[in-house]
Amino acid sequence: MKKKHIYLIGFMGSGKSTVGKMLAEQIELPFMDTDQLIEDKTNKTVENIFQEDGEEAFRILETDLLVEIENKDRAVIAVGGGLPCYKNNIKALRDSGLVIYLNSSLLTLIKRLRLDKGSRPLIKSVLDEELPRKIEAMLSDRVVFYKMADVFVPNEGNNPQKAIDDIKRELTKREWI
Ligand code: S3P
Numbered sequence: 001m002k003k004k005h006i007y008l009i010g011f012m013g014s015g016k017s018t019v020g021k022m023l024a025e026q027i028e029l030p031f032m033d034t035d036q037l038i039e040d041k042t043n044k045t046v047e048n049i050f051q052e053d054g055e056e057a058f059r060i061l062e063t064d065l066l067v068e069i070e071n072k073d074r075a076v077i078a079v080g081g082g083l084p085c086y087k088n089n090i091k092a093l094r095d096s097g098l099v100i101y102l103n104s105s106l107l108t109l110i111k112r113l114r115l116d117k118g119s120r121p122l123i124k125s126v127l128d129e130e131l132p133r134k135i136e137a138m139l140s141d142r143v144v145f146y147k148m149a150d151v152f153v154p155n156e157g158n159n160p161q162k163a164i165d166d167i168k169r170e171l172t173k174r175e176w177i
Contacts, residue, residue, distance in 0.1 A: 004074045005097030006171070009084045009146055011139055012120055013112040014102045015155045015163065016078035023164045024076035027177050033078040037065055046080075050121035059086045070096045082122075085145040094148065098176065100167055101149035108156050109135055 006029070008016040017033055024031035035046050038061050042049060049058045062083045069077065070092070077097070084090040084099075093099050104112075110132050117123045117131070126134045151170050155163040171177040 003095070003097050005069065005072075006074075006076045006167075006176070007079050007093050007097045007099045008077065008102050009079045009090075009093070009099055009149060010081065010102035010155075011104070011109055011135075011142065011146070012081040012123070013109045013116065014081075014104045015160055016081075016102055019102060019155060019160045019163050019167070020076050020078040022160055023167055026164065027076070027168065027171070030073070030075040031078075032069070032072075032075045034062060034065055034069075034080045034083055035078075037069070038062065038080075041065070047119060047121050047124075055122075063087045063089060063092075066092045066096075082142070084148070085142045090145050090148045094150065098151065098171075098174070099149040100151045100153055100170070101146045102155045102163060103146070103152050104155050106132075106136055106139060109139070 008020045010016055020033070021031050038049070039045055042061065046058065049061070059082070062080060063086065066089060079093065084093060113120070113123060113135060114128060114131055117126070122138070123131065123134060151167070153163050153166045168177065
């Protein structure tokens with residue numbers, strides 16, 4: 001499989017969708033989001049899939065989706081936070097594209113997710129006071145997979161353009177753009 005896509009991976013709230021959309025526009029590639037692709041395909045929201053079919057069913061949809069994505073034209077793809085951490089998905093990502101880990105500190109993630117947990121099935125019913133511990137535990141399980149990315153890009157504060165500039169620099173260096 002020829003490497004072609006630009007994948008953004010990272011924990012929920014790391015800014016994959018924001019950075020991905022802006023990056024795609026600036027380098028003139030289509031943008032895709034694995035959650036959105038699953039919602040389009042199943043005609044259900046991610047929240048409903050978790051609720052009605054369970055997390056395992058969602059993880060199967062994610063893995064199946066990777067095969068379909070590999071056959072699409074080059075795109076910038078925001079990848080659901082859990083996707084790289086199941087099955088052998090991180091390998092499939094690495095084999096078919098450049099994998100960029102959008103990396104935010106625990107404190108930044110807690111701050112962002114506290115404001116925006118309502119539509120996220122894995123944390124929506126976690127009490128605010130339990131949220132830091134929950135995020136820390138999930139992150140510590142997942143970071144080993146995120147660290148298998150090709151490139152690490154920090155995304156702190158509220159300056160997505162800085163992360164985008166870092167990514168563009170990497171893409172130029174690797175002659176991807
Ligand atoms: C998940 C992250 C979500 C979505 C689902 C599960 C996870 O995507 O795929 O709620 O396991 O971390 P985002 O990372 O885009 O929020």
